[in-house]
Amino acid sequence: MSTRKGNLALLQLLLNSGRVDADCRDSFGTTALMVASYSGHYDCARELIMQGTDINLQRETGSTALFFASQQGHNEVVKLLFEFGGSTEFQTKDGGTALSAACQYGHSKVVDTLLKNGANVHDQLHDGATPLFLASQEGHVTVIRQLLSSGAKVNHPREDGTAPLWMAAQMGHSEVVKVLLLRGADRDADRKDGSTALFKAAFKGHNTVIEELLKFSPSMGLLNNGSTALHAAVMGGNHKSVTLLLGANADPTLPNKNNELPADLTKSDRILRAL
Template identity: 30%
Template sequence: MTDANIINPLLHAAEQGALPALKQALSPGVNINATNQMGRSAIILASLHQHYDCVAWLIEQGADINQQDNICLNPFLISCLTNDVQLLRLVLPAGPDLTRLTRFGGVGLTPACEKGHLEVVRELLSRTDINVNHTNFVGWTPLLEAIVLNDGGERQQQIIALLLDHGADPNMTDKYGKTPLTLAKERGFREIAARLIAAGAV
């Protein structure tokens, strides 16, 4: 039997959410962290397709939750990118590496702030010590992403308040030297500008 014949049933079962088949496929000698051509392991596939029972079982069996695919996805980063609070709550007790980066160089908090994933942001800030001031490849912190790449509405205001309450530096600039306050004012985000000023922004 070839390696492909051994590995494919595991990945297929994870992608389909077929827990009994997944358990059967993980026979002695099968690598639980084997991947397909996209670099996706069983736990990544199960996470992408919201098969939470499969994710939980794979974690119990020792699957590598930090392993990333060809575009840098892993279960933790998938939860942050897709606003999957249930997945995030499954993964956090397993102790994911919070320093793993997205393909754009952000930590999980970065895209969650950009995309307005309020509940994910709240979970991350209240339950982990993720770096709230991490700078991604384009020179933006989660706070800057929350300002620059969204609409300044109520959800973003709440995210910015959470970030500031949990230690986000209101004066960290982008790579051009622009402060969060400057960027908020340029976009006409008065409520956000007021929050930043109250937090010591200059």
């Protein structure tokens, strides 16, 4: 409670009493240092360290004090932990690391500190998601640039075949899509279900994403899922998405695997007129 509230005087009183172990844990394996790190209470974290707490203890979930500080964006605490031997090597039960947590939440200063202290830009969750994938999913452009400059693989997919570009397109993050494409992302990389970034953006009606993708001449033909991006746009019901694709020479006479034309998939007079 003293570390959660940042009460340094009470914390010192408890630790100096000789009755409390600095590494005492709750029922989930949480230590006071983890609480101080999560809450960003630098002075409490430093006091615990000076009293001999083990910086790299793991909670039941596998999280460490460094993980929590990184997740919450407390860069000064992160630096403190590194100063006294904090390690980036520990993983949570799902494969998460301090770097993946910082990237997911967009804490660019923490990401910089972690990378400078040996964090692995190629870390992966158990499903194959990399820090770059997580940052792309959440739309954190600055973090994405940091990771790419540090050697992150722009096309590395998750186990289901989802690449960072596909995920950014699905989420509507047009600036992320632009950065990834400029750094060599495969515009036509598909997931195991055969859908591409353009197909997903078209279905979702993310028109600014579609515009960015069209600058790199993605495939307008039949994809491995047996359909086209134009079919997806028509099914999504977004008139502008349809017109953008038609303006990029998408073929409205090309049938899908079920021998359906795009026009067969809508009752919208406006879209039918465009087709």
